[in-house]
Structure formats: structure tokens, C-alpha cells
Amino acid sequence: xxxxxxxxxxxxxxxxxxxxxxxxxxxxxxxxxxxxxxxxxxxxxxxxxxxxxxxxxxxxxxxxxxxxxxxxxxxxxxxxxxxxxxxxxxxxxxxxxxxxxxxxxxxxxxxxxxxxxxxxxxxxxxxxxxxxxxxxxxxxxxxxxxxxxxxxxxxxxxxxxxxxxxxxxxxxxxxxxxxxxxxxxxxxxxxxxxxxxxxxxxxxxxxxxxxxxxxxxxxxxxxxxxxxxxxxxxxxxxxxxxxxxxx
Amino acid sequence: xxxxxxxxxxxxxxxxxxxxxxxxxxxxxxxxxxxxxxxxxxxxxxxxxxxxxxxxxxxxxxxxxxxxxxxxxxxxxxxxxxxxxxxxxxxxxxxxxxxxxxxxxxxxxxxxxxxxxxxxxxxxxxxxxxxxxxxxxxxxxxxxxxxxxxxxxxxxxxxxxxxxxxxxxxxxxxxxxxxxxxxxxxxxxxxxxxxxxxxxxxxxxxxxxxxxxxxxxxxxxxxxxxxxxxxxxxxxxxxxxxxxxxxxxxxxxxxxxxxxxxxxxxxxxxxxxxxxxxxxxxxxxxxxxxxxxxxxxxxxxxxxxxxxxxxxxxxxxxxxxxxxxxxxxxxxxxxxxxxxxxxxxxxxxxxxxxxxxxxx
Numbered sequence: 001x002x003x004x005x006x007x008x009x010x011x012x013x014x015x016x017x018x019x020x021x022x023x024x025x026x027x028x029x030x031x032x033x034x035x036x037x038x039x040x041x042x043x044x045x046x047x048x049x050x051x052x053x054x055x056x057x058x059x060x061x062x063x064x065x066x067x068x069x070x071x072x073x074x075x076x077x078x079x080x081x082x083x084x085x086x087x088x089x090x091x092x093x094x095x096x097x098x099x100x101x102x103x104x105x106x107x108x109x110x111x112x113x114x115x116x117x118x119x120x121x122x123x124x125x126x127x128x129x130x131x132x133x134x135x136x137x138x139x140x141x142x143x144x145x146x147x148x149x150x151x152x153x154x155x156x157x158x159x160x161x162x163x164x165x166x167x168x169x170x171x172x173x174x175x176x177x178x179x180x181x182x183x184x185x186x187x188x189x190x191x192x193x194x195x196x197x198x199x200x201x202x203x204x205x206x207x208x209x210x211x212x213x214x215x216x217x218x219x220x221x222x223x224x225x226x227x228x229x230x231x232x233x234x235x236x237x238x239x240x241x242x243x244x245x246x247x
Numbered sequence: 248x249x250x251x252x253x254x255x256x257x258x259x260x261x262x263x264x265x266x267x268x269x270x271x272x273x274x275x276x277x278x279x280x281x282x283x284x285x286x287x288x289x290x291x292x293x294x295x296x297x298x299x300x301x302x303x304x305x306x307x308x309x310x311x312x313x314x315x316x317x318x319x320x321x322x323x324x325x326x327x328x329x330x331x332x333x334x335x336x337x338x339x340x341x342x343x344x345x346x347x348x349x350x351x352x353x354x355x356x357x358x359x360x361x362x363x364x365x366x367x368x369x370x371x372x373x374x375x376x377x378x379x380x381x382x383x384x385x386x387x388x389x390x391x392x393x394x395x396x397x398x399x400x401x402x403x404x405x406x407x408x409x410x411x412x413x414x415x416x417x418x419x420x421x422x423x424x425x426x427x428x429x430x431x432x433x434x435x436x437x438x439x440x441x442x443x444x445x446x447x448x449x450x451x452x453x454x455x456x457x458x459x460x461x462x463x464x465x466x467x468x469x470x471x472x473x474x475x476x477x478x479x480x481x482x483x484x485x486x487x488x489x490x491x492x493x494x495x496x497x498x499x500x501x502x503x504x505x506x507x508x509x510x511x512x513x514x515x516x517x518x519x520x521x522x523x524x525x526x527x528x529x530x531x532x533x534x535x536x537x538x539x540x541x542x543x544x545x546x547x548x549x550x551x552x553x554x555x556x557x558x559x560x561x562x563x564x565x566x567x568x569x570x571x572x573x574x575x576x577x578x579x580x581x582x583x584x585x586x587x588x589x590x591x592x593x594x595x596x597x598x599x600x601x602x603x604x605x606x607x
Contacts, residue, residue, distance in 0.1 A: 038359055042366045042596035056371060071315065072356050075322050079360045083367025086326050087340055225326035228319075235315035241308075 003216060004054065006045070006062045006084070007209025010037045010077030011069025011097045012116065012176055016205035017044045019052050020213055025206045026052040037076045045080075056088055061221055063093040063212025065100055065203060067230040068124040068146065069116055074229035085224030092227045093212040093220065098146045101175055102128040103207040104200035107138060110169030111161060113154070115177030122148050123177040124232060127161065148232055151181045155188040162191040170194045174201050271588065274343045274368070275581035276329065278321045278361030279353025279381045280408065281305075281312045285329040286577035287336035287343075291585025292390050296335035297571065297578040300324045303448065310447045311437065312407075318356035325364050332577070340372055347584025350378040350594070351604025353408070358600035366596055377584045378594040381575075382606055385541035386415055387582035388572040396566060401535045403526060403554075406542035406575075407433030407450075410479050412525055413606065414533060418586035421606050424529055425477025432518060432544045435481035439488055439514050443507045453511045454547050459504075460512030465491055467517045469524075477525050484517045519553045526554060530563050539566035546570040 007018040015031035029048050031040035049056060064081040067074045085092045101114035107130055115123040127144040143161060162168045173185060174196035185193070195201075215221070234242075270289040277284040281302040287295040302320045306312045333339060348365035351358060362378075369376035386402045398415045401424075405411075410427035430438065433450055440449030445456060467487040470480040488510060495502065526538060538558045545551065551567050558565045572579060 036599060038363060038599045039597045041363070042370055046370065046596055071318070072359060075318060075356065075360055076363045078322055079325065079363035080367045082322070082326050083364040084371050086329065087368045087371035225330065228323050231319070235313060235319070237309050237313040237316065 003213055004059050005093070005209045005212045005216065006059055007205040007207075007212055008041070008062065008077045008081055009065040009100070009203045009205040009208045010041060010073045011065045011067060012073065012203045014202060015041050015044070015073070015077075016203070017041065017048055018205035018209045019048055019054055020206070020209035021054070023210070023213060025209070026054060028204075028206050037073050041076060041080055056084075059088065059090055061091050061093050061212065061216050063095050063208050063215070064227065065097045065205075065208050066094045066227070067097055068118070068232040069097050069203070071229075071231055074231070078227060078229050082224045082227055085227070090224075091221035092224050093215045094222050094227060095208050095211050095215070096146055096230070097203060098124065098126045099128070099140070100208045100211055101203055102126070102140070103211050104174065104204055105172055105196060106130060106207075106210075107132075108169075108172060111143065111158065111171045113158065113171060113173050114175040115154075115173065115181065116175050117177045117180050118148050118233065122150050123154065123181065125149055125154055125177070127157065146230070146232065151184045152188065155185070159190050168192070172196050176202055271344045271585060272338065272342055273345050273347055273581050273584055273588070274329070274332070274340070275347040275379070275577040275584050276325075276361045276365050277349045277381070277384070277575055277577040277580045278325070278357050279349045279351070280357060280575055281317045281320075282575040283321050283324040283328050284575060284577035285332035286581050287332050287338055288578055288581030288585065291387070291582040292394060294391055294578045294581070295338065296332045297576055298328050298331040298335060299574070299576055300328050307447050310441060312354070314354045314356055317354060318360060321357055321360040325360060329364075329368075340368065343372065343374055345369075345375045345377060345584070345588055347377040347379050347580050347588070349381045349384060349580050350598055351381065351601035353381055353600075353602060355600050355602040358602065362598055362600050366598060370596060375588070376594045376598065377588050377592055378598050379580045379584045379587060380604055380606060382409055382411060382413075383419075383421065383583040384579040385409075385573075386413065386421070386539070387418075387586065388541055388568040388576075388579035389539040389566050390582050391572055391578055392568040393566050396537070396539070399535065400537035400539055400566070401526065401529055401533065402539045402541055403522060403545075404542045405432040405522075405540075405544035407431060407437065407448075409542060410481075411606065412477050412529060414535070415539075419590050419592075423606055424533075425475060425479060425525060427479040427481065428472060429480055429482040430485065432479070432481060433542075435485055435518070436544070438485055439511070442489055442492055443502065443510050445507065445511075450544060450547060453515060454549060456508050456511035457515045457549065458508075460508030460510070462512040462516035464509035465513040467513060469517060469521050477529060479521065479525070481518075484514060488514055515549060519550055522550065523553060523557045527557055527561055530558070530561055536563045537566065538563050541568065541573065543574050545573045
């Protein structure tokens, strides 16, 4: 039996969609800068379905990048996935955006550190790695799961983690948070590091679909009506209210 | 060219279906502000279901609608509300001939949830999608309430976000005669309610307080706009109310229930008078014999009664939907969507939310 997954990624500045069949990417569409995800997402799915000849009804599940990221972007992807899931009667797969990004570097043995700008001097980030086991399987290990952190705190954490290993492989940074913070990293790093190659730099729908397939194997699906993004931040109004109450 | 031909053919098919009594069954979705709503309608005027999830409790503590909170609540509730609308109607998505969705005006983040969801459903079910103007939806709520009503008629749309005096020229075309220069009528009610300590939402609270007040206790200014006598302005009356409150406070006079009631009644009298004046003037100038109200503020019983009396006194017929059709709801989007649909309007998969969508 073959497994077919539609991957949707709208958390960052570039939206993308991908169709996966038995672990093979059948096709991927990437949007354009300066055109809203709202305008590009559905036409891309339409093209993808037409070009691959894959029937929507034959999908097993729809994997959606669930955050953190742009609030509006996340909701466009989520609402689209929820509408497709309801109309097609298919389950959704809730993919943590930073895990999806780490899978851009599947197999890398050093620490993988994706980052998305969270404003006010902080990033949405995490620390992950892939471990090759003796039986040739690869495990995804989470040292720090998705969180909001200042860049300084993140660098301290990495310094500690790398110091525990005599000769660690380079840390790899990726994500559009680097546009804002690469100089800070260059300045603060006390360990060997590199930036991800261009094609692995930002969120991609094909890795969302790939990770989606893995989740699907493990039965980790959600009904369409239960899916919602993980924003990791409260709304501005809620934050202001809480600050006032603390005073 | 081929596409146009295909659409014409489809329109003929839909018309034929209508003639044999099949009717156009439509799913409609509305998420422009703080109501997550879905409905199932047949031929626009027959409402099979009208499901609404009101988020008002989420926003009350902030004294108004918080856009980010509204958008988050929409995404959490959209599937359940659409499912409820289908269940209440005894239908499934497979029974739908088309999907209609509000794409503006409204809060962009809130609109986007409905638009993205509606596009996905229409695409997956391979049925046409229609984008609907929110204000046209409010006007069309009257077609649901009054099966005999036909355009043209004059309509006053007043809500928390809009105040428009429009001519419904046809089922799909509108001419704006007047609009507010500053606050919407409902927004003015909210601000007055806050100033006299009644809280949010202001509309029903001010109306309730006004019952026990003297509408002539204070004479607030009746706004007049030189360039267009049909335009509204509520900032003048709002300032006058705030000044009155301040002068009382400075004199050390306590703001008691009597004062609240008098302020509320006098403010409401101001709104009633300015609306009445414009409506009567427009009926006369444009030779219209039908007048309809729409929007959340049309739920205000005092305003309804005053405009009914004035309009009927001028020899015109008066229309106003039930409160459930005045508040933001999706049945009205189904009514407006149906008329856009049979007029051949279709939205593409690139339909976007347009927060400042124009009416004309």
C-alpha cells in the first residue's frame, strides 16, 4: 500500500506545497516573494495536482507546518489544510515548523539550529541532531525543543553543549532569523559552525511532507477540526494586559 | 474564451436546475470580524441553517475587538461551525452547489481564515466559489426576512464597523448616497458606553440605560456635513458628550444612574434624529418608496421604531430584519452570494481578503 501526503508550508516569507508518494517527492511548488500566501497557495496546490496527475481523493493525509512563524501565514496554511481535510475527509498532520526545517539537513550529525525572527531581540529556535544507530537507522534527537530565546542565550546553550564533546561536528544554523542575527553569531561563537546550504536554508514543503509521512506511520494524525497553529506567543493585547496586571 | 463559454453553459445548467425546482444550495461563510459563521441557503432566500459562534466573551475584557484574538478564535472554530451549519440543514458538503465567502471589508487576519477555508472546500469539492461584499450581505438579509422585497430600495447599513446610506439599485449593484466621515454608529455607541461606565458592547447597554432617561436632558449637536448632506459624523456628538461628562466631574457632581440614563437617552436621540433626517431627505430626493435597515445597529429597538414611524409617515414601506439577521451572520452572505452567483460572478483560487473592499 502506498502512502500519499500533501505538504503545506506557509510559516515563512516563501510559501510552498509538495506531494509525496512512498517517500518520493512527486512535485513541489514554491511561491514568490511579495505575493501573499493567500493568493499563491491554492493555485499552487491546483497546479501540483494537475501536473502530478495525483487525485486529491487518493491522499492519505495533509501535513501542515504548524508554527511558530508568521501568525497570518500560519493561519492561511492551517485554514487551507482544515478546509481540504474536512472536504476530503482526510486527517491532518501537525508538523512543528522547526522540526521540518531540521529535516532539511536529514543525516547531519552535528547540532542543527533553525531560527525564525521572533522580534524584540529574540528568535524561535531549537537544537536538534540526527544520530546514526548501529542498525543503520537514523534517530532525530531533540536537545532543546521549539522555544523563544534571545540570541545570546542560544549561543551560551550551544557553547555548553559543544563543550561536552571532545571534537564536535560543526553546528549548522539555518532559517531567515539569520538575516537579522548572523553578525551576532559570528561575534559570539566559540565553537565550529557553518550556515546551511541555500537549498536547505528556509522552510520547505517537501520536508514537511517527508516528516508528515513519518508521523503518519506512527499514527500521529489529528482530525481537521482539532488542528490550530502553535504561535508560541500571545497576542499583543494579551501581553500588554498581563504586564499591566503584574505591576 | 473557452472558459467564458464553459461558464455560460454552467450558468444555463444552474438556471435549468432552478426551473425544475432543484434550487441552488449554497454553503456560505462569514469571518470578517468577531463572529465565526456558516449557513446553508437555497436560492438565497430560504435559510436551512444559520450557525454563529460569537466571540464577544473573548473581547469584552479588552473593551473592543482584538484582531489577533479574533483571527485565532476563527481558526479554532471554523470547521465546527461549518459542520454545525451542514448538520442543522441536514446536508453534507456533497449537496452543495457552490460556496460563498465574505472577502471584505473587515479585519484582514479574520477574513483570511474564511477565505482560505472556503477556497479549499470549493476546490476539493470542485464547486464554484463566490466572493461576497460584507455590506451587500447585510443589505440582502432583508431578502431573507421579506420574500416579496425587490430592489430598488433605500437602505441604511449601520454596525460597529460601518455606517452607509445606500441605494440598492439591483440585487447586485449599489450606489452609496452617504457614509460616515469618522466613527461608525456602533463604534460611537461603544465609546459613549465606555465614557459613562457602562462597558462593552455599547449598543445594547446604551439602549437599555436610555429607557429610563430623558432624551432632551442634554441637547447635543446634530452633525451636518457641508459637502454631502447625506454623510454622517459621530465625532461631534461624542466630543459633546465627553465635555458634558468632564464638566460634571469638575463640578464634583457624581455620575449616578440618572445621569447615565439621561446621557444615553440624549445621545441616542441625536443618532435617531440625524438618521431620520437623512433617510427622509433621501426617500424624497430619489423618489424611493421602500426603505430597509441592516447591520448590528438595526437591532436597536428605539431606532427601529423611530425610523419605522417616520418612513411610514412619509408613505414609504419599512423593512428591517430580525436581530439574528442584523448581527454578522452567514445566511445574509448566502443571500448576497446567490444573487452574485446567478449574475455569473465567480472567484478564482487566488481570491484574497480585501480589508478595505469598496461597495461600488
